[in-house]
Amino acid sequence: DADVTQTPRNRITKTGKRIMLECSQTKGHDRMYWYRQDPGLGLRLIYYSFDVKDINKGEISDGYSVSRQAQAKFSLSLESAIPNQTALYFCATSKWGGEETQYFGPGTRLLVL
């Protein structure tokens, strides 16, 4: 969905490096989410934010941090990357007010060596 963009689309990094994945949306949604997807598994929630001043941990937040710089921007950081953080990362947005449907970005493929 072009309304939700992620940068970079692909990233290779080394163990111990700090990296940031960025997400921007033009849908005007107030809620944003970060997921990771591993081969053969569904999406697992890392962090979510229901508005600019609201940040919540998901089921697998250890080793990650987030920043909600504005309503339209939500970034995910890996403080010290490790190989088992190699995965596909997706950002998603949704609108408060009864429509729980989440709209996803194209994903960032991360490889940690």
Place this chain on the structure above:
Amino acid sequence: GENVGLHLPTLSVQEGDNSIINCAYSNSASDYFIWYKQESGKGPQFIIDIRSNMDKRQGQRVTVLLNKTVKHLSLQIAATQPGDSAVYFCAEDKGTSYGKLTFGQGTILTVHP
């Protein structure tokens, strides 16, 4: 424990056939369900949703059926086309975590010409 699961991890059909993808859930408090389609290299794409006060909802070539008695959700695709080949995920909103979705593992649908 609570989970959203799929009966079949893979499904192969011939072009023109109807496809049925199944999903089981265990949380009777879930009140909103979504089906997503994920093509290779892309983020999940919304297909259709249904609320717990409905049994059936139809879209263009797709129908979602909800059986609350046995906690079962299905996605029916009519006249399946090669372009329907993808991974299909069901997701539920458990009500108590309004705005947070729990995703199933996914079913790989392969459509043969």
